[in-house]
Amino acid sequence: MADIAVIDYGMGNLRSVQQALRTVAPEASIVVTDDPHEVAMAARVVFPGQGAMPDCMRELDARGLRVAVLQAARSKPFLGICIGLQMLFDHSAEGDVAGLGILPGEVVRFAHDLRDDQGNKLKVPHMGWNQVHQGVDPQPPMGGAETVAPSPAGGGGLGRGSVAAHPLWQGIDQDARFYFVHSFYVQPKDAALVQATTCYPQPFVCAVARDNVFAVQFHPEKSQSAGLTLLKNFVNWNPV
Amino acid sequence: MLAKRIIPCLDVTAGRVVKGVSFVELRDAGDPVEIARRYDEQGADELTFLDITASSDDRGILFRIIEQVAEQVFIPLTVGGGVRRVEDVRNLLNAGADKVSINTSAVVNPQLVADAAARYGSQCIVVAIDAKQVAPGQWQVFTHGGRKATGLDAVAWAKKMQDLGAGEILLTSMDRDGQKNGFDLALTRAVTDELEIPLIASGGVGNLQHLVDGVKLGGADAVLAASIFHFGEYTVQQAKQFMAQQGIEVRL
Numbered sequence: 001m002a003d004i005a006v007i008d009y010g011m012g013n014l015r016s017v018q019q020a021l022r023t024v025a026p027e028a029s030i031v032v033t034d035d036p037h038e039v040a041m042a043a044r045v046v047f048p049g050q051g052a053m054p055d056c057m058r059e060l061d062a063r064g065l066r067v068a069v070l071q072a073a074r075s076k077p078f079l080g081i082c083i084g085l086q087m088l089f090d091h092s093a094e095g096d097v098a099g100l101g102i103l104p105g106e107v108v109r110f111a112h113d114l115r116d117d118q119g120n121k122l123k124v125p126h127m128g129w130n131q132v133h134q135g136v137d138p139q140p141p142m143g144g145a146e147t148v149a150p151s152p153a154g155g156g157g158l159g160r161g162s163v164a165a166h167p168l169w170q171g172i173d174q175d176a177r178f179y180f181v182h183s184f185y186v187q188p189k190d191a192a193l194v195q196a197t198t199c200y201p202q203p204f205v206c207a208v209a210r211d212n213v214f215a216v217q218f219h220p221e222k223s224q225s226a227g228l229t230l231l232k233n234f235v236n237w238n239p240v
Numbered sequence: 241m242l243a244k245r246i247i248p249c250l251d252v253t254a255g256r257v258v259k260g261v262s263f264v265e266l267r268d269a270g271d272p273v274e275i276a277r278r279y280d281e282q283g284a285d286e287l288t289f290l291d292i293t294a295s296s297d298d299r300g301i302l303f304r305i306i307e308q309v310a311e312q313v314f315i316p317l318t319v320g321g322g323v324r325r326v327e328d329v330r331n332l333l334n335a336g337a338d339k340v341s342i343n344t345s346a347v348v349n350p351q352l353v354a355d356a357a358a359r360y361g362s363q364c365i366v367v368a369i370d371a372k373q374v375a376p377g378q379w380q381v382f383t384h385g386g387r388k389a390t391g392l393d394a395v396a397w398a399k400k401m402q403d404l405g406a407g408e409i410l411l412t413s414m415d416r417d418g419q420k421n422g423f424d425l426a427l428t429r430a431v432t433d434e435l436e437i438p439l440i441a442s443g444g445v446g447n448l449q450h451l452v453d454g455v456k457l458g459g460a461d462a463v464l465a466a467s468i469f470h471f472g473e474y475t476v477q478q479a480k481q482f483m484a485q486q487g488i489e490v491r492l
Contacts, residue, residue, distance in 0.1 A: 013333040013364070020314055051361030112436070116241065123438040123461055125363060125407060129285055129491040130242045177243060177491045179316060181363045181407070199241055222316050222338060224280070 003028035004235065005042030007069065007084075009059045010034070011051045017081065020221035021046070024232035036068035044235070045072040047215075049083025053107065053184070054095030056083050066100070073102045073213050079234045080215030085208065086186055088215055094184050103208060105188035116201050129177040132196045132218065134169045138203030166195050168214050168233045176226040178218035180206075185217060212239040243491040244455050245285040245462035246479055247440060248469045250275060252321075253293040255301040259418065259466050269470035273308045279469065280313040282476035285491055287313065288341070288410070288464060290368075291321030292385065303335045310336025318366055320410075324349075329356045333364065341410055343368040344383040347390050347397075350404055357405025366440075367401040368410040369394055371427055379413075379427050386414045398431045398439075409435060410464065413443035418467065420446025428458030440464050448474060448482040455488050 004021055008014050014032050021030050031038055039045060047069060049056045060066055072078050073088070080088055089099045092107035099107065114122035185204040188194060195214070196207035206217040214234065220227035250257045250272050257269040269275065276287055287309070291302045299322070306319055319332045320341025329340045340360075346353050346367050357365045370386050371379040371394035379394035398409050411431050413424035423441045432439040441460035445451060445468055454463045468474050480490040 011361070013338065013360075015334060015336055016310065016314075016338060019310055019336070023314070050363060120459070121433075122242070124436055125438070126242065127363075127408065127438050128242050128245050128462070180242075181316075201241065219316075222314060224314050228314060 002031040002033075002038065002042045004030045004044050004046060005039045006030065006032045006046045006048065007039055007065060008032045008034045009056065009063050009065055011049055011056045011059050011083070013050065014048055016219075016221045017046060017048050020228060020231055021235070024228050025235040028235065034063045034065065036063075036065055039065065039068040039072055042072075042076070044077040044079075045069075046079045046081065046234075047072075047084035047087075048081040049087060051083065052094055053083055053086055053092045053099070054097040056087060057097055057099070060087070069100060070102065073100075076212060077234065077237050077239060078213045080213070081221070082182060082217060082219060085215035085217050086184060088208075088213070089186055089188070092184065102213070103188060103193060103210065104190055105186055105193075107184050107186050109184050110200065114201065122201060125181050125183045126200050127181045128179065129223075130180055130198045130200065130218075131175040132178050132198055132206055133175055133203075134165060134172075134196050136191060136194050138197040138199070166209055166214070167237055168209070168230055169195075170233050171229050172226050178206075178216075178220065178223040178226055180218045182217055241489050243285070243489050244460075244483065245440075246451070246476055246483075246490065247286045247288050247318075247462055247464045248279045248284050248476060249288045249290065249442065249464045249466045251290050251292045251466065252302060252305065253291070254298055255305065257470065258292070259470055265418075272305045273312075275470070276309045276313055279476055280315060283480060283491065284315065284476045285462070286316040286318060288318040288320070290341070291319070293321075303331070306332065306335040306337055318410075320366070320368055324352070326352065326355050326359055329360060329365075333360060337364075339364045339366050339408070341366040341368045343370065346401060347381065347383050347392065350400070353401055353404045353406055357407070362405050362407035365406050366408045366410050367398075367406040368412065369398060369401075370412050370414050372414040373424070373427070377426065377430070379424075379430070382414060386417075394427065395430050395434050399434050402435055402437050406437060408438045408440065410440045410442060416444025417442075419444055420467065422446065422450040423454045423458050423460070423463075425453060425458040428454060428460055432459040432461070438462060448479050451479055452483055452486045452488060455483070456486070
């Protein structure tokens with residue numbers, strides 16, 4: 001029985017995820033697996049994804065992994081990454097495909113012809129290092145002056161009316177930069193799911209959480225020290 | 241907001257990093273794993289490795305380099321050189337590359353770009369274009385390390401690669417490569433304005449103002465440089481601080 005199972009449904013490169021987990025949890029047994037039984041047996045589960053969501057859904061089902069993912073998302077520490085975040089929702093505009101329906105909401109594309117405040121074209125995919133604003137309240141669009149006071153001891157910024165910072169942000173600075181590459185993003189129906197937002201140029205949701213599930217649009221495995229900290233927090237996370 | 245990316249480029253041959261002038265006259269710059277680690281510490285946003293000989297003997301060496309770097313460096317790694325088949329893409333991804341750059345083979349077989357993007361996702365397919373000015377406001381695509389003219393217009397070609405599924409374009413001016421007199425800004429601007437996907441400008445960086453110009457005047461989403469970092473003129477950190485002072489959003 002593995003400490004961590006990384007779900008492999010043939011979409012994209014999982015070596016980076018495995019390597020980063022190995023670095024933050026050298027003692028843990030980590031399997032990269034397409035075996036539903038191994039997923040079911042693992043203590044915690046990482047659900048990555050790259051490429052197009054319709055392909056990801058198809059390949060997941062082709063390997064008979066849907067039930068294992070649904071069960072893991074109900075029962076144990078579960079980290080979704082990139083398409084692994086998007087697939088948790090009801091539906092995606094990418095290929096007009098149904099998701100797993102674990103979380104309520106839609107996956108939509110960035111608008112065409114996006115511009116920044118100086119009129120420069122913003123490319124899609126949204127690719128590179130952008131700021132992750134922890135908490136429910138978005139940072140001001142266009143990356144203007146910070147209006148939310150940074151919390152003491154770095155990280156864990158509190159949005160207005162939000163509950164305490166999620167343990168996965170521990171030790172990560174407010175507005176730290178993470179590496180993104182995506183053209184679609186999630187629009188949760190329930191604002192209470194939102195754990196962080198990023199501006200491009202308008203705020204979009206880049207992290208969500210509910211109970212034992214945490215999922216991010218960015219790639220912690222490619223986000224240097226901030227990303228490794230988040231993965232370490234996940235490995236040590238014991239949601240009640 | 242999204243930061244402009246600074247990408248050091250490591251041209252690798254026979255297990256060493258080298259740098260040439262206009263694609264010839266190679267000079268040794270050191271051990272790739274050591275250099276990669278140094279740039280990561282200095283805050284590089286990504287690293288690009290180009291296997292500039294791509295002989296079969298060197299291929300094994302390159303894989304070991306990528307594996308070692310991927311174990312220690314947690315930023316995106318792009319690897320290119322000698323990518324001819326979808327299997328080559330898979331092998332590089334399995335070795336630890338996050339993106340694979342396709343250059344000559346995209347011209348020889350454009351379907352490779354479509355197939356690789358369909359299989360692994362556009363996010364990991366970079367098309368590298370080596371362009372040379374042939375008339376005012378006109379640039380042609382060259383292949384085989386800049387030795388072979390294709391007759392293709394660089395702007396139209398970049399657009400076609402985007403349509404086939406490339407996630408990003410790495411655009412190198414052959415006229416400027418290794419010359420240290422700055423990017424070909426007109427070329428960069430002409431291509432980036434036609435694209436919806438990000439453009440990495442390459443070829444000609446000799447000082448930090450050139451990086452600023454590439455973003456501000458050329459409209460590049462990312463800037464790639466080799467010599468100024470390899471031979472200790474500037475650190476990546478210095479480059480980013482300078483760009484930040486000039487009002488460019490960077491990851492510091």
